[in-house]
Amino acid sequence: MSDSREILFFARVAELAGCRSVTGSFGANQSVAELKTWVLSRYPKLNEIIESCAWAVDNEVVPLGQPIGTGSQIALLPPVSGG
Amino acid sequence: MAKLSRDPISPEMALGLGGPGASASEAEGLGECGARVVFEGVVRRKTGDLETVALEYDCHEPMALIAMERIEQEAIVRFRLKKALVVHRLGRLEVGETSIVSIVESAHRAEAFAGCAWLMDEFKKRVPIWKKDIGPQSETWQHPTQGILKPRP
Numbered sequence: 001m002s003d004s005r006e007i008l009f010f011a012r013v014a015e016l017a018g019c020r021s022v023t024g025s026f027g028a029n030q031s032v033a034e035l036k037t038w039v040l041s042r043y044p045k046l047n048e049i050i051e052s053c054a055w056a057v058d059n060e061v062v063p064l065g066q067p068i069g070t071g072s073q074i075a076l077l078p079p080v081s082g083g
Numbered sequence: 084m085a086k087l088s089r090d091p092i093s094p095e096m097a098l099g100l101g102g103p104g105a106s107a108s109e110a111e112g113l114g115e116c117g118a119r120v121v122f123e124g125v126v127r128r129k130t131g132d133l134e135t136v137a138l139e140y141d142c143h144e145p146m147a148l149i150a151m152e153r154i155e156q157e158a159i160v161r162f163r164l165k166k167a168l169v170v171h172r173l174g175r176l177e178v179g180e181t182s183i184v185s186i187v188e189s190a191h192r193a194e195a196f197a198g199c200a201w202l203m204d205e206f207k208k209r210v211p212i213w214k215k216d217i218g219p220q221s222e223t224w225q226h227p228t229q230g231i232l233k234p235r236p
Contacts, residue, residue, distance in 0.1 A: 011141045011213035012224035054232035059146045061234045079230035082212025
């Protein structure tokens with residue numbers, strides 16, 4: 001069983017991907033690490049930055065090994081530089 | 084209370100926001116605060132040899148507001164502040180414009196200075212906002228290693 005989920009891109013990640021988001025079909029048991037592999041296969045240019053990025057599921061940063069569960073929105077967050 | 088704004092920001096507009104955190108201007112807070120520290124971050128033209136024409140800010144808005152409010156609450160507890168408030172600007176900012184306003188109020192100045200400095204340090208490490216440095220020749224997103232986000236403990 002898999003659902004359509006949106007992955008949001010920001011800053012240099014969006015610039016490298018050439019878009020602000022991508023939608024894919026993922027199951028609740030799939031880990032963030034599996035999403036990372038999928039994203040990299042679609043956007044190989046993200047190799048430049050992805051190791052320093054954090055992943056968030058429904059607005060909380062999560063570890064790579066975590067299953068995405070029923071989370072509907074995922075974000076790939078490069079190192080921050082606000083202020 | 085935290086806020087993101089696409090319009091220009093200032094300490095005056097930030098103070099007018101009020102909200103929870105016992106403002107000195109609110110009746111119950113009157114008389115308790117002897118100190119208010121206001122920090123404004125502004126767009127700098129020169130960083131070493133590099134010249135900035137403008138900055139452009141990108142943001143994960145729901146996550147940024149959550150992170151900003153957590154940091155404010157942590158600062159209030161840690162430094163026994165009466166109030167902590169952060170407002171950040173988004174979009175394109177020219178040199179000299181204000182990118183962030185951080186205001187804390189407390190009984191005495193020592194905790195207000197310390198609390199405001201801590202709040203800014205935490206902000207720069209934890210809030211999902213990104214700046215692109217727009218120079219005369221090129222544009223570069225800033226992704227410093229100290230800005231790598233981590234899951235909450």
